[in-house]
Amino acid sequence: MELYDSEEQQVEAIKDWWKENGKAVVLGVVVGLGGLFGWRYYQDSITQAQEAASEQYTKAIESIAAKGTDASSDVQAFIDSSKESEYSVLAALQLAKVQVEAGELDKALVQLQWAQSNTKDAAITPLITYRIARLMAEMGNSDGAQAELSKISDEAWAGRVAELRGDIAIREGNRDAAYTAYTEAQQAQDASQGLQIKLDDLAK
Numbered sequence: 001m002e003l004y005d006s007e008e009q010q011v012e013a014i015k016d017w018w019k020e021n022g023k024a025v026v027l028g029v030v031v032g033l034g035g036l037f038g039w040r041y042y043q044d045s046i047t048q049a050q051e052a053a054s055e056q057y058t059k060a061i062e063s064i065a066a067k068g069t070d071a072s073s074d075v076q077a078f079i080d081s082s083k084e085s086e087y088s089v090l091a092a093l094q095l096a097k098v099q100v101e102a103g104e105l106d107k108a109l110v111q112l113q114w115a116q117s118n119t120k121d122a123a124i125t126p127l128i129t130y131r132i133a134r135l136m137a138e139m140g141n142s143d144g145a146q147a148e149l150s151k152i153s154d155e156a157w158a159g160r161v162a163e164l165r166g167d168i169a170i171r172e173g174n175r176d177a178a179y180t181a182y183t184e185a186q187q188a189q190d191a192s193q194g195l196q197i198k199l200d201d202l203a204k
Contacts, residue, residue, distance in 0.1 A: 054087065056078055056081075056082065056087070057078065057082075057085075057087035057090065057091055059078075060074065060075045060078040060091050060094075061091070061094055063075060064094050064095065064098055068098050068101075068102065069098055069099055069102045069104060071098075072095060072099075072107075075091055075094070075095045076095070078091055079091050079092055079095075079114075083118065086119065086120060086121055088118070089115045089118055089119045089121070089124070089128075092111045092112070092114055092115040092118075093111070093112070093115055093127075093128065093131075095108075095111050096108040096109075096111035096112045096115070096131070099111065100135065105135060105138065105139055106139075108135060109132065109135055109136070109139070112128060112131055112132045112135065113132060115128050116128045116129060116132060126152045126154045126156075126157045129148050129149075129151050129152050130148075130149075130152060130157060130160060130161070130164070132148050133145040133146075133148035133149045133164060134164060136148060137164065137167065137168050137171065142168050142171065142172060145164070145168055146165070146168065149161050149164060149165060155188075155189070156189070156190060157190065158184075158185075158188040158189070158190065159185045159186075159187075159188030159189065159190035159191040159192065159195075160185070160188075160190055160192070161185075162181050162182070162184040162185035162188060163181065163182060163185040163191075163192060163195060163198075165177075165181040166178040166179075166180075166181030166182040166185060166198065169181055175202055178198075178202060179199065179202050182195055182198050182199050182202070183199065186199070
C-alpha cells in the first residue's frame with residue numbers, strides 16, 4: 001500500500017482517484033438503486049396481480065354457486081385469462097365438480113385433465129389425479145383409472161387409492177382383488193369408515 005507523507009497528499013490522492021473512478025461509482029449507485037426500486041416495483045406488480053386474480057376467482061366461484069353449469073362460459077373465460085395463476089386450477093376443479101353433479105362427465109374430465117397439466121402445486125396434484133381416476137372409473141374406463149391411480153405415490157392417499165382399486169375390481173366382478181384392495185386400504189392412515197361395510201358385503 002502506498003504511504004502518504006502528509007494529509008495534503010492524501011487529499012490530493014483522493015481527488016485524483018475520484019476523477020478517475022467517480023463516474024463509475026455514481027453509475028454503480030444509480031444502477032443499484034434502480035435495481036432495488038425495480039425489484040420493489042416487480043414485487044408490487046406481482047402482489048397486485050395476485051390480488052386481482054383472487055378477486056376474479058371469488059367472483060367465478062360465486063357465479064358457479066349461483067348458476068351451476070350455466071356459469072361455465074364465465075368460469076372458462078376466467079380460467080383462460082388466468083392460466084399462469086393457481087386460481088385457474090382451483091376454478092377448473094370447481095367447474096368440474098358442478099359438471100359431474102350435472103352428469104356432464106366428459107366436460108368434467110377435460111377440466112380435471114387441464115388442471116392436472118397446469119397445476120404447479122405438488123400438494124394438490126394427488127387430489128386432481130384421484131378425481132380423474134374416480135371419474136374414469138365412473139365412465140367405465142377401468143384401465144385409465146388404474147393408470148391414474150398408479151401415479152399417486154403420496155402415502156397420505158394410500159387408503160383412498162387402494163379403496164378405489166377395490167371399487168374398480170367390484171365393477172369388473174373380481175371379488176378377490178376387491179377384498180385384497182379393501183384390506184390394504186383398511187391398514188392405511190386415511191382409511192374410510194365405510195371400508196368395513198364393503199368387506200362385510202364381500203364376506204357374505
